[in-house]
Amino acid sequence: MTITSDWHIHSLNSCDSASLPVADLPPAAARSGILDYGLTDHIHTPVNLPDLVASRADYLAADPSAHFHFGVEVSCVSQWELDELATGSHGEPVYGLRQGGPVGATPAIGIGPEDIERLGIEFVVGGVHWPLYIEIERDAVIRDYHRQYMYLATHPLVDVIAHPWWWMGHWKDENDRYLADPWFDDFGRIPLSMHDELAAAAIEHGKAIEINISACLLNAAYPDDFGRRYVEEYLGYMSRRGVTFSIGSDCHSREYAVDFPGVGSMLDSIGLRDEQMWRLAPAQQAHR
Numbered sequence: 001m002t003i004t005s006d007w008h009i010h011s012l013n014s015c016d017s018a019s020l021p022v023a024d025l026p027p028a029a030a031r032s033g034i035l036d037y038g039l040t041d042h043i044h045t046p047v048n049l050p051d052l053v054a055s056r057a058d059y060l061a062a063d064p065s066a067h068f069h070f071g072v073e074v075s076c077v078s079q080w081e082l083d084e085l086a087t088g089s090h091g092e093p094v095y096g097l098r099q100g101g102p103v104g105a106t107p108a109i110g111i112g113p114e115d116i117e118r119l120g121i122e123f124v125v126g127g128v129h130w131p132l133y134i135e136i137e138r139d140a141v142i143r144d145y146h147r148q149y150m151y152l153a154t155h156p157l158v159d160v161i162a163h164p165w166w167w168m169g170h171w172k173d174e175n176d177r178y179l180a181d182p183w184f185d186d187f188g189r190i191p192l193s194m195h196d197e198l199a200a201a202a203i204e205h206g207k208a209i210e211i212n213i214s215a216c217l218l219n220a221a222y223p224d225d226f227g228r229r230y231v232e233e234y235l236g237y238m239s240r241r242g243v244t245f246s247i248g249s250d251c252h253s254r255e256y257a258v259d260f261p262g263v264g265s266m267l268d269s270i271g272l273r274d275e276q277m278w279r280l281a282p283a284q285q286a287h288r
Helices: 022-031 046-061 079-086 113-119 138-153 192-205 213-217 226-240 260-268
Strands: 036-043 068-075 123-127 208-212 244-248
Touching (some): 022 036, 036 046, 046 068, 046 079, 046 113, 138 192, 192 208, 192 226, 208 213, 213 260, 226 244, 226 260
Parallel strands (some): 036 068, 068 123
């Protein structure tokens, strides 16, 4: 499979370790054979909106072609969290409020239609990045992550569900690797019924399921064979369920250097083709 699109790319404007200058992306994408792609810097809560303003400014300064699009990656947070931050009593936490919320808090995203219109956002990638105020226990995390994925799969503003079953932040061993919990030692701990439910919702609501290169397939912190198992046990299963996929490098590096050929070979093992990948049509009007 030849990969020709990438819909998950971060610039130095993201609130984390990302460091790619936006102006460097178009020539690097061309060298990599990427024809259609989009910038997707992070927003967790409205605290991060100034980062998106800076990202939009850099995007426009790069004189984007009709094949270079402006998007955003939103995190699933909670309505409790957004309401708390709106009081102004918590300062401006970059990653929002990760503790203190009620178990079962209603999921939410920190951006609305007016922000999307104002910032010229063309597509929204929605990701689950942390559990919402639950006990950190394997099965509890699986249930909570699935609940959040289902929220994103039915949200009218979300186009792509980012890095399903990515994990970071707990259960790391002394070598900074994740080898067991929550699902690295046994991906079968995630019930097939959850995959079925997400696939059905994604198809019904017109969402794409992301094939994430850096976070899932080539994550050096995961077991050596996790990428292969993820392709065979998850992506292959979701493909048979009929979902549409989206390719996302999830680049956070200073250089846009991604092993697209290697990942294409991995996806060949389950018969995926570039034609099955979600992509935006070239922009029909000048960016402004």
